[in-house]
Structures are given as structure tokens and as C-alpha cells.
Amino acid sequence: MGSKKKNRNVGIVGIGETKFSSHREDVNQPEMIHEAVKGALDDAGLSIDDIDCVVHGNMELFEMVHQPDLWHTLGTGAYGKDAYRLTTGGTTGGTLVAAADNLVASGMYDTVLAIGFEKLQEGHTTGGITNMADPLWARKLQSGALTDSAAVKVIAEFGEERARRAAMIYRIIMDKHACLNPNSHRAFGLDWDQMEDLMTSSPPLIGDLRLIHMCSQSDGACAMIFASEERAWEITDRPVWIRDHITIHREETLNLCVNYYPNETTHRFAAEKLYERNNIKDPIEYFDVFEMYDPSAWWGVDWLRDFFLLEGDEHLKLVEEKEIMINGRMPVNPSGGVIAANPIGATAMVRVAEAAKQVRGNAGPHQIPRPVNHAMASSFGGTMWTVLFMLEKELNW
Amino acid sequence: MRRKVAVCAVAQIKNEPDIWYQRFQGMLFDCFESIVEQTGVTFDMEKGIRNVVTCSDDVFDARTISDSGMTDVVGAHYRGEEKTAQDGINALGYAMAAILSGHDDLILIMGHCKESQSESRQMCTNLAFDPFFCRPLGLDFLNASAFQARAYMEKSGVTDDHLARIVVRSRENGAKNPYARKNELLTKEAVLNSPMLSDPIRELHQYPVTDWAIGMLLSCEERAREFTDNPIYITGFGNCMDSYFLGDRDLTSNFALKKAAGRAFRMAGVKDAKDAFDIVELNDACAYQLPMWAEGVGLAEEGGGAWIDGNGMEKHNVNLSGGMLNGNPIMLGGLARTVEAFLQLRGEAGERQVDGVRKALAHGTTGPAGQHHGVIILEK
Amino acid sequence: MSTAREDCFTMEGKLALPYQYFAGLTGSRFLISLRDQKKIKGLKCNKCNKIFVPPRSTCEICFEEISGNWVDLKNSGTVTGFTIIRYEEPHQPVKPPYILALIKLDGADTPLTHIVKGVPLSKMKVGMKVKAMFAKKSTSSIMDIDHFRPVEGKPKFEMGYTYDELEVGMSASFSKTISESDVYLFAGISGDFNPMHLNEEFAKMTPFGTRIAHGALPQSLIAPVLGMKLPGLGTVALEIMARFKAPTYFGDTITATGEVVEKLEKKRWVRMALTWTNQKDELVAEGSALVIPPMPLPQQAE
Known part of the structure; x- marks a missing residue:
């Protein structure tokens, strides 16, 4: 497919994350961002003077700050530097990584700092998301980001019993991962013997979507530093390379595109195109880790099929056989994923950051216990958008 | 080797005070259809547009993640879409990077803003200030500009009379631009007597509330001629952020603009702004900003007042479009400036056309009193 | 345009959501000092040798952590810039016309934005010495400083506004x-x-x-x-x-x-x-x- 060779290679050279939490009364927005920025600079062994350009993103209406990068300059370090702001809903963090990759690869900047953040405690998240709906046709019907559509779909295909068990196995795996990750917002210590109980006792939200399945509302920020190949080797002896990224959106407002495409999710479409142009034949065989933007356990289960281009019940088996656990055949979200922490504007960047840490081999207690050379990270946003990344340990393409 | 990207086509609707007959989706779709018609560009996954860079603002759209409301009307159905939430000049800078990176051959830029939708522009921009130390005092982009205007006029010798001349000229130029907001022509006296909004900014010194949408097709250099016989090239871009608190800044220093321009000039190999450009488009949301930004990009080293008296605005062909002052919505000023540069370089500027335009500068600002500036250089 | 205005509906909408902003430890210390001691504090960056107000926990320019370097400022200062706001909007704290000024407090290097009262609009000028007047009732916000007013040249009797100083709307x-x-x-x-x-x-x-x-x-x-x-x-x-x-x-x-x-x-x-x-x-x-x-x-x- 048409993507030419990159103008130059881009490496991830610094990663900073705040602890994710339901509340951060001790810091204001720029101060919270600064924690992540400082973390990324320290990780890379750089000072703010080494940065050429700062890319910033979140959702304005979640905190109701218009063009927040202006105020946040106090914490981002953008003063005197080139600065961009991009926002694409849940995919924002992914878009920021894609943008930083483009900005460095273009040759316009050698070292770019990207920052995703959200302080959801300061606003009203479900109200904010509801304001996404079309004010004329849909706003009065929308219920934030809560939907049981994935549950309905999985249940219809595999039956209530198997579907509910798979969703709960997925959920407990994610919690076990979250318990290993010191930055997690929610880590309950769930265990297998609680499965039956959780499937019936967790408060239902919509249909078969229960509170335990759903992601949190978190405060937190993530910052990453990207550098050109030449610069990357000066900064670190283990840069993680961004091999490729693809963004696929879908959002019908005027129904112009009815029947134009087959009924296929943007996740599967993005994965197909990305694998095709990078010549990946068997993604489960190829990738050593996948950090997925999984807003609920139901979506997590369902989307495994799309991202890995699986057929039938292969994705359910991956879950049921616990192959997606940190020590399994295809580890998914060793960080605990989005159910463990969801500061929306940062969430998608955290996926890339966590995947990159796994490739570096220094993720900490949640490091996958075997070499990680090839990583994939996904972003999800809007009602159905995807940004998908391939990261590599070696320049192998 | 200097690297550049091509602007292959521009499509716009007319700037209007209140487009009550169309939603922003419709405004964008008009531009979208025009781009496709002008260029024959497709959305083929191999050869067509795979990524759309949009420019809009959630607060002015009163909509969370407002790009969700336009994905399909800008051609991003099962394609990429990335929204820049700053002045649109930065959408161009980013699109340039996306193409030079090798990741995309083509980028469609789609920008919109309906200022008329909000109860008040100032109420929206008040929300750009921190909720603790600035927002409670009623700071907004208008009164922030007023602090800068007073300090700048004091320093540069720009007078109320100069400002009146700038406004009168903007309206005259705007009247020659079929896509410009239709405004009354003004006399100098009318401007001098217009009521003070926020001293020293008078009502007629500020750009009027405007709705607009714009589309642009950018391509890599090698493929430009697939879409047009007359490509215009972006050869330089730079932007820069200044301090947040107004009190932390030297409001008259043009700190961010000088840096942004410097970066764009280095990229395009421009040595001296004074003789480099045939056309200059500056984002003058308020009248005082025209001479101030002219100093910032290096056109008026003698100081804004003397530069105006020396006929600098005509000598450097500044804002023949009418400028932001004649009416473009917030977020889109820099794209409107680029459109004029594009049309002039193509020889399609109609009554405003300057002979033999080969190189142009366009500029955009984001934030209070020009906290963030972007500068772009276009060449034939 | 053949479309008639009455054929095009306009729907009124409002984004009325609750927000709560956290000032953080550093901002809170500043506000507590305003509230409890009626004292304005600045933060010093030792690297840039500058004393900043409003507070911030890192220096925006050199990125040093400065949140511990509190400095007492005077409650008086000099106006370095101002504007007279004459347009009326719901987000304004007082009814226009009112003066918003950049005030460099004695002891600080960067001016603070605040309201100036007690001076005829036509007499307002850069360089004026002003002092903070604290609000009678605390809101634990920057509005605990109600406004600033001129300090010097106070005559025995403060005469009222002259004809030239009076403006319609006062x-x-x-x-x-x-x-x-x-x-x-x-x-x-x-x-x-x-x-x-x-x-x-x-x-x-x-x-x-x-x-x-x-x-x-x-x-x-x-x-x-x-x-x-x-x-x-x-x-x-x-x-x-x-x-x-x-x-x-x-x-x-x-x-x-x-x-x-x-x-x-x-x-x-x-x-x-x-x-x-x-x-x-x-x-x-x-x-x-x-x-x-x-x-x-x-x-x-x-």
C-alpha cells in the first residue's frame, strides 16, 4: 500500500507517566502535566532545552478550558518552542504520537515532546461525552460512552454463558496485570474464585455491561520524547522505533456512505491495511505484546478478533485459555489496560508508552518475562475510530 | 536540498456574519466538493487522500470532540482524520510535516468556525484563561489585546489616527475580495469616533464576528501536477509559543513571532524579509496588530508608526485580502491569509492581483495577545 | 440566497456542566495567604533570578522547581499597563466600565492582572502607585483582593468626580x-x-x-x-x-x-x-x- 519509506527513522527516547488516580487535588493541570514531562526528560536524560517542539492534546470540554495548551505552557515547557495542539477524542494520545512521528520524520524537528493528559475529576465526563452527540438529532438520547453493543454482539454469537464468562476472564486478567503496575488507578486484586459472584453482583450499567467491566475516570498525564535516528542514538542505547502507524475514522453524520464499505470495524480495517503494507502475515506470531485501548471488558474481548484478524471463536479461546496473560502466548495489556486507568487524553498515548517500555525491557513489575521485539498499540475514539502503531526493537524493515 | 510541499487547490465559501442557512457540515461539504471537482483527487487507499487534517474548536462548536461531527463530510470515512485545535496556519505546518515525513503523499485540510453560534466570542475566550488567577477577572482575548495595544502604541509611535487608516484600508481591500465578509466602507472619522470597547481598542478596531469554512489540498512535490497545472509550494514554516501569564511577557517584544518567522525563514532560505516577499498577509485580529506583526516579521524595523507613514503597507503589499480585520473567524485567520497568498501567487486574485508575485508570507496567531504565532512561506 | 430565514430553525443550546478546578498545593498556599493573612506572596526562581506572581510551581522559562521559594511581596505596586473595559459580558466580575491593570507589586518582577478602582477613568495612567484592597468576605480566590486603588496624593477632602471625569453609565x-x-x-x-x-x-x-x-x-x-x-x-x-x-x-x-x-x-x-x-x-x-x-x-x- 502507498506508504513510502519514511523520510527518516524516529525513535522513542523518553517516557514519563504520572500515577493514575481518581483525584489529584494536590496539583493543578499544568503541574500534573509537568510531572509527566519531567519524568520523560529524566528518562531520556535530557533537559527542556534539548526539545525542539511540543505537541499537546486533550478534550477541551472535559475540563472546559479553551485552547488549554496556552495555560499549560507553565507545565509543558513549550515556552519559546514550536508548539502544536491536536485533539481527536479518545484517540488523541495516539494522534499525538502519530503527529510527533511525522514531525520528526519530516526533518522539521529533531526532538519532539508529546503530551496527553486529562483531569477528569475537574469536569463531568459523561456530560462532556454526551455533548459530542449531534445537538439536533442525538444529544438528548446519548448516554456518554456507556454502551452494551459489544456485549449484545458477543452474546448473540456465542451465547450468554460463554460470552459472560469470557468477558469476566478478560476482566480478571486485566486486574491481575493492573496489580503489577504501580501506576494503575484501579487494581482490586480480583481472583478466579470471584468470577461467578462478579457476573451477578456487580451493578449493571446498561444491559450486560456491568460496572466491573467498565473503564475508570482517571486523572493523569503521559509524556513521550521522540527523536530522529541520529539524535536517538546520542540520547539512549535502546531507542524504540516507530515502524508505522495508521489512522482510520468512521462517523456517519449525513449517511453519505451507506453500503459503500462492507460491514467491518475500523479496527479490523486498520489492522488489515497496516499488516498488508508491512508484510505481516500472522500478527499473533509476529507481535510479542499488544497494548489495546479497551474501554470495557466486552470491547476488549470482541476487538481481539478485529486486531488480530481472527475468525470464529479464536479470540474467545485466546481469552479462555488465558493466552493474553503477561506470561501467555500473546500478552495483551500487561499494564492493566484502559480498565485500570483512563485519563482520556493520555490513555491512547499510555498504550504506546507501555508497549515501548516492554520493548525496552524496563516496564518494571509488569515486564513480560521474555524478550519483546515487536509491539503493537491501539487507540480508540469517537464512536469508532482507530489509530494503530507498530513498534520495533530493531530497524528491521 | 530544500524540501517543499505543494498546495494544489483551495476551496472556500464566502465569509459571512451569520450563516444561518447551513450547519458547519454543509459549509465544509461545499468546500470538499469543490476540491474534488477542481483536482479530481480520489480517496483511493493507494493513490488518493488517506489523511485529512481538520481545524476547528470544540468550544466554538459547543461540541466535545467536534471532529466527530464532520468525519464523513471531509472525506475521512475509513480514512485518517487528525484535528488541529489552534489557528489553522498550524494545520498547514503539521500537514507539511505529514507529507515530508513520507507517511502521506496527500493531505486534505478542512477548517471551519461559526463564531455566530456562540452568545459571545469573549465568553468563549475567557475560558482560555486559568480558572484561578485570570478567568475570575474577566480576562478574554479582547482585553488582553488592549494591554498589548496600549504598550505597543506607546513604544512604536502608532496613533489612533494610524489605526483608523488601517481599518479604512482593510475595508477597501475587503470590498475587492469576493470571498471577504461584506462590510460597509468607512471613513477615517467614523473609525476615530467609534466607541471604545477596551481602551485603546475601539469597536471598529476589532475584527467582526464571522462564519467561514475552507478546504485545501496539499501534496508532495512529485505528485502536485496530477492535481493542478499551477501548484504553489510551501517552502518554510515555523511557529512558537510565548509565556502564558500576560505579566510574564514583554508584550511589545514580538518574542514568539520573531522566533516563528526566523524558523520559517531559515527553512525557506530567506535572508531579509523586507525585500523577500511580494505579498505579505498578517493576522490582524485588531488594527494595532498589523504594524506590530509587520515589525515582528521584519518588515518595519523603523517602528510601526513610521512604517505606516512611509507607506509600508502598500510597499510590502500587506493584507490585500482585507486581512483578519475585515472578518475571518477565530482559528481560521492563518488559513485565510494563506488563501490570499495562494491566489496572488497563482495570479487569480482578481482586482487585488499584484503583478509577478513569486514569494509570499502568511501568518496566523493563537491565544491572547499573540501568545502563539505561526509563519508560512509560499512560492511559485 | 433563495433560502428564507424562517425556513431555517435555530436551536438554542447550552453547555451547562459542572466543573471543579484544583488549584494545587502551590496555588492553594498563595490563596490561603491571601485569605488568612491578607498577604500576597511571590515565588522566586533562583536560576532566572526573578520573582513571579501569580504562583506557579515550576519556572516556565528554565523549568526549575520553584514551589518552595516563597517571598513576601508588598500589597502595593505600580501599574505597568491597563485597559478600561467598556463592553458588558456575563463573564465579567464587575459591571463595566472598569479598569483592568497589570500591577507590578513591590518586590515582584512580573505584574499581576487585577481591577483598579477609586480613580476616574480619564485619570488612569501607567506608573500609578496602587495598593490592594481586600474583600470584606473571602471567597478563597484571587477575588479576595477586591481591587487595587491609588495610594498617593490623597487630599484632605476627596472631592467628587468633575464633569469631565463623569461618564454615562457610572x-x-x-x-x-x-x-x-x-x-x-x-x-x-x-x-x-x-x-x-x-x-x-x-x-x-x-x-x-x-x-x-x-x-x-x-x-x-x-x-x-x-x-x-x-x-x-x-x-x-x-x-x-x-x-x-x-x-x-x-x-x-x-x-x-x-x-x-x-x-x-x-x-x-x-x-x-x-x-x-x-x-x-x-x-x-x-x-x-x-x-x-x-x-x-x-x-x-x-
Whole structure:
């Protein structure tokens, strides 16, 4: 497919994350961002003077700050530097990584700092998301980001019993991962013997979507530093390379595109195109880790099929056989994923950051216990958008 | 080797005070259809547009993640879409990077803003200030500009009379631009007597509330001629952020603009702004900003007042479009400036056309009193 | 355009969501010091050798952590820039026209934005020395500083606004709670011992059902406004007209307000609109006044 060779290679050279939490009364927005920025600079062994350009993103209406990068300059370090702001809903963090990759690869900047953040405690998240709906046709019907559509779909295909068990196995795996990750917002210590109980006792939200399945509302920020190949080797002896990224959106407002495409999710479409142009034949065989933007356990289960281009019940088996656990055949979200922490504007960047840490081999207690050379990270946003990344340990393409 | 990207086509609707007959989706779709018609560009996954860079603002759209409301009307159905939430000049800078990176051959830029939708522009921009130390005092982009205007006029010798001349000229130029907001022509006296909004900014010194949408097709250099016989090239871009608190800044220093321009000039190999450009488009949301930004990009080293008296605005062909002052919505000023540069370089500027335009500068600002500036250089 | 306006619906909408912003430890310390000690504090960056206000925990320029480097600033400073806000919007803290200024506090290197009062709009200038006036009631916000006002050149008597300083739209008020003893004293002053003001049993038979104050009593509360506030000392009242709209009962708090509505250029007189309202915001009376504003005094001329 048409993507030419990159103008130059881009490496991830610094990663900073705040602890994710339901509340951060001790810091204001720029101060919270600064924690992540400082973390990324320290990780890379750089000072703010080494940065050429700062890319910033979140959702304005979640905190109701218009063009927040202006105020946040106090914490981002953008003063005197080139600065961009991009926002694409849940995919924002992914878009920021894609943008930083483009900005460095273009040759316009050698070292770019990207920052995703959200302080959801300061606003009203479900109200904010509801304001996404079309004010004329849909706003009065929308219920934030809560939907049981994935549950309905999985249940219809595999039956209530198997579907509910798979969703709960997925959920407990994610919690076990979250318990290993010191930055997690929610880590309950769930265990297998609680499965039956959780499937019936967790408060239902919509249909078969229960509170335990759903992601949190978190405060937190993530910052990453990207550098050109030449610069990357000066900064670190283990840069993680961004091999490729693809963004696929879908959002019908005027129904112009009815029947134009087959009924296929943007996740599967993005994965197909990305694998095709990078010549990946068997993604489960190829990738050593996948950090997925999984807003609920139901979506997590369902989307495994799309991202890995699986057929039938292969994705359910991956879950049921616990192959997606940190020590399994295809580890998914060793960080605990989005159910463990969801500061929306940062969430998608955290996926890339966590995947990159796994490739570096220094993720900490949640490091996958075997070499990680090839990583994939996904972003999800809007009602159905995807940004998908391939990261590599070696320049192998 | 200097690297550049091509602007292959521009499509716009007319700037209007209140487009009550169309939603922003419709405004964008008009531009979208025009781009496709002008260029024959497709959305083929191999050869067509795979990524759309949009420019809009959630607060002015009163909509969370407002790009969700336009994905399909800008051609991003099962394609990429990335929204820049700053002045649109930065959408161009980013699109340039996306193409030079090798990741995309083509980028469609789609920008919109309906200022008329909000109860008040100032109420929206008040929300750009921190909720603790600035927002409670009623700071907004208008009164922030007023602090800068007073300090700048004091320093540069720009007078109320100069400002009146700038406004009168903007309206005259705007009247020659079929896509410009239709405004009354003004006399100098009318401007001098217009009521003070926020001293020293008078009502007629500020750009009027405007709705607009714009589309642009950018391509890599090698493929430009697939879409047009007359490509215009972006050869330089730079932007820069200044301090947040107004009190932390030297409001008259043009700190961010000088840096942004410097970066764009280095990229395009421009040595001296004074003789480099045939056309200059500056984002003058308020009248005082025209001479101030002219100093910032290096056109008026003698100081804004003397530069105006020396006929600098005509000598450097500044804002023949009418400028932001004649009416473009917030977020889109820099794209409107680029459109004029594009049309002039193509020889399609109609009554405003300057002979033999080969190189142009366009500029955009984001934030209070020009906290963030972007500068772009276009060449034939 | 062939589309008709009436064919195009406009839907009113509002983004009314709750927000709560956290000032953080550093911002909170600044606000606590304002609230509890009426002290404005700055933060010093030792690397840049600059003392910043408003507070921030890192230096924006060099990125050093500065949140521990508190410095006491004076509550006075110098105006380095200002604007007079004359457009009215819901997000403004006070009714325009008002002065918003950049104020470099003594001891700080960067100015703070705040409101300046107590100076005629036409007399406002850069370089003016001002001091912080604290709000009577704390809101634990930057508005604990209610405003700044000029410190120097205070004459023995602060004369009112001259004709040139007065602008249409300027307003001032005076409030007072009307008690039984006020009414009794007013009866003595005026000789009006009408039992409807003084005798509850009689008053029960009137349409009001209880005692009410003399009409002229609340009306007189406009005198301190005109004579001592707006235009202020030195004012000569030529005419005061009032129409009574509602009775004043004992215990009512009456606010008399005067607003400049017209400047009579020829005579250099000023016409003011008057209103009297009670604690329920009911209009007690309305009217108008014609006044000669104070002449500039020789010792105050600049």
C-alpha cells in the first residue's frame, strides 16, 4: 500500500507517566502535566532545552478550558518552542504520537515532546461525552460512552454463558496485570474464585455491561520524547522505533456512505491495511505484546478478533485459555489496560508508552518475562475510530 | 536540498456574519466538493487522500470532540482524520510535516468556525484563561489585546489616527475580495469616533464576528501536477509559543513571532524579509496588530508608526485580502491569509492581483495577545 | 440566497456542566495567604533570578522547581499597563466600565492582572502607585483582593468626580435598614406624626395593614449617594424627582442608586437616573436628579 519509506527513522527516547488516580487535588493541570514531562526528560536524560517542539492534546470540554495548551505552557515547557495542539477524542494520545512521528520524520524537528493528559475529576465526563452527540438529532438520547453493543454482539454469537464468562476472564486478567503496575488507578486484586459472584453482583450499567467491566475516570498525564535516528542514538542505547502507524475514522453524520464499505470495524480495517503494507502475515506470531485501548471488558474481548484478524471463536479461546496473560502466548495489556486507568487524553498515548517500555525491557513489575521485539498499540475514539502503531526493537524493515 | 510541499487547490465559501442557512457540515461539504471537482483527487487507499487534517474548536462548536461531527463530510470515512485545535496556519505546518515525513503523499485540510453560534466570542475566550488567577477577572482575548495595544502604541509611535487608516484600508481591500465578509466602507472619522470597547481598542478596531469554512489540498512535490497545472509550494514554516501569564511577557517584544518567522525563514532560505516577499498577509485580529506583526516579521524595523507613514503597507503589499480585520473567524485567520497568498501567487486574485508575485508570507496567531504565532512561506 | 430565514430553525443550546478546578498545593498556599493573612506572596526562581506572581510551581522559562521559594511581596505596586473595559459580558466580575491593570507589586518582577478602582477613568495612567484592597468576605480566590486603588496624593477632602471625569453609565449606591427609631426621629424632624407611621393599631386599618415609613425617609437616602459618592463631595443638587412605587415597611433595607444617564454639555450639568429598591429587589421608588458636579479644586489641579 502507498506508504513510502519514511523520510527518516524516529525513535522513542523518553517516557514519563504520572500515577493514575481518581483525584489529584494536590496539583493543578499544568503541574500534573509537568510531572509527566519531567519524568520523560529524566528518562531520556535530557533537559527542556534539548526539545525542539511540543505537541499537546486533550478534550477541551472535559475540563472546559479553551485552547488549554496556552495555560499549560507553565507545565509543558513549550515556552519559546514550536508548539502544536491536536485533539481527536479518545484517540488523541495516539494522534499525538502519530503527529510527533511525522514531525520528526519530516526533518522539521529533531526532538519532539508529546503530551496527553486529562483531569477528569475537574469536569463531568459523561456530560462532556454526551455533548459530542449531534445537538439536533442525538444529544438528548446519548448516554456518554456507556454502551452494551459489544456485549449484545458477543452474546448473540456465542451465547450468554460463554460470552459472560469470557468477558469476566478478560476482566480478571486485566486486574491481575493492573496489580503489577504501580501506576494503575484501579487494581482490586480480583481472583478466579470471584468470577461467578462478579457476573451477578456487580451493578449493571446498561444491559450486560456491568460496572466491573467498565473503564475508570482517571486523572493523569503521559509524556513521550521522540527523536530522529541520529539524535536517538546520542540520547539512549535502546531507542524504540516507530515502524508505522495508521489512522482510520468512521462517523456517519449525513449517511453519505451507506453500503459503500462492507460491514467491518475500523479496527479490523486498520489492522488489515497496516499488516498488508508491512508484510505481516500472522500478527499473533509476529507481535510479542499488544497494548489495546479497551474501554470495557466486552470491547476488549470482541476487538481481539478485529486486531488480530481472527475468525470464529479464536479470540474467545485466546481469552479462555488465558493466552493474553503477561506470561501467555500473546500478552495483551500487561499494564492493566484502559480498565485500570483512563485519563482520556493520555490513555491512547499510555498504550504506546507501555508497549515501548516492554520493548525496552524496563516496564518494571509488569515486564513480560521474555524478550519483546515487536509491539503493537491501539487507540480508540469517537464512536469508532482507530489509530494503530507498530513498534520495533530493531530497524528491521 | 530544500524540501517543499505543494498546495494544489483551495476551496472556500464566502465569509459571512451569520450563516444561518447551513450547519458547519454543509459549509465544509461545499468546500470538499469543490476540491474534488477542481483536482479530481480520489480517496483511493493507494493513490488518493488517506489523511485529512481538520481545524476547528470544540468550544466554538459547543461540541466535545467536534471532529466527530464532520468525519464523513471531509472525506475521512475509513480514512485518517487528525484535528488541529489552534489557528489553522498550524494545520498547514503539521500537514507539511505529514507529507515530508513520507507517511502521506496527500493531505486534505478542512477548517471551519461559526463564531455566530456562540452568545459571545469573549465568553468563549475567557475560558482560555486559568480558572484561578485570570478567568475570575474577566480576562478574554479582547482585553488582553488592549494591554498589548496600549504598550505597543506607546513604544512604536502608532496613533489612533494610524489605526483608523488601517481599518479604512482593510475595508477597501475587503470590498475587492469576493470571498471577504461584506462590510460597509468607512471613513477615517467614523473609525476615530467609534466607541471604545477596551481602551485603546475601539469597536471598529476589532475584527467582526464571522462564519467561514475552507478546504485545501496539499501534496508532495512529485505528485502536485496530477492535481493542478499551477501548484504553489510551501517552502518554510515555523511557529512558537510565548509565556502564558500576560505579566510574564514583554508584550511589545514580538518574542514568539520573531522566533516563528526566523524558523520559517531559515527553512525557506530567506535572508531579509523586507525585500523577500511580494505579498505579505498578517493576522490582524485588531488594527494595532498589523504594524506590530509587520515589525515582528521584519518588515518595519523603523517602528510601526513610521512604517505606516512611509507607506509600508502598500510597499510590502500587506493584507490585500482585507486581512483578519475585515472578518475571518477565530482559528481560521492563518488559513485565510494563506488563501490570499495562494491566489496572488497563482495570479487569480482578481482586482487585488499584484503583478509577478513569486514569494509570499502568511501568518496566523493563537491565544491572547499573540501568545502563539505561526509563519508560512509560499512560492511559485 | 433563495433560502428564507424562517425556513431555517435555530436551536438554542447550552453547555451547562459542572466543573471543579484544583488549584494545587502551590496555588492553594498563595490563596490561603491571601485569605488568612491578607498577604500576597511571590515565588522566586533562583536560576532566572526573578520573582513571579501569580504562583506557579515550576519556572516556565528554565523549568526549575520553584514551589518552595516563597517571598513576601508588598500589597502595593505600580501599574505597568491597563485597559478600561467598556463592553458588558456575563463573564465579567464587575459591571463595566472598569479598569483592568497589570500591577507590578513591590518586590515582584512580573505584574499581576487585577481591577483598579477609586480613580476616574480619564485619570488612569501607567506608573500609578496602587495598593490592594481586600474583600470584606473571602471567597478563597484571587477575588479576595477586591481591587487595587491609588495610594498617593490623597487630599484632605476627596472631592467628587468633575464633569469631565463623569461618564454615562457610572453608578453608585447607598443602603440602609429603616428601623422604628428612624421613623420616629423622622416624624420629629418633619412634624409628621401621622399615626399611620407611628401607631400600629391605626395602621392596621390602612390598606398597608401595618406601619410604614414616611415616603420622604427612603427618598432622602439618595442624598449620601449624590453628595458623597457620585458625583461626590462638592456636588450641587438642582432637582430631585421621585415617584413612589411601593411602601417601605419597618426593617426593610433600602438601596438608593444613582446612575449617570446624560451629560448636558452646554451647562456642564449631569442628569442621573435614580432608583430605590428594597431587600426583595422590589422597586420602592424611581426618579431622576439634575446636579452640578464639583469643580476641580485648585490644589488638586495637575
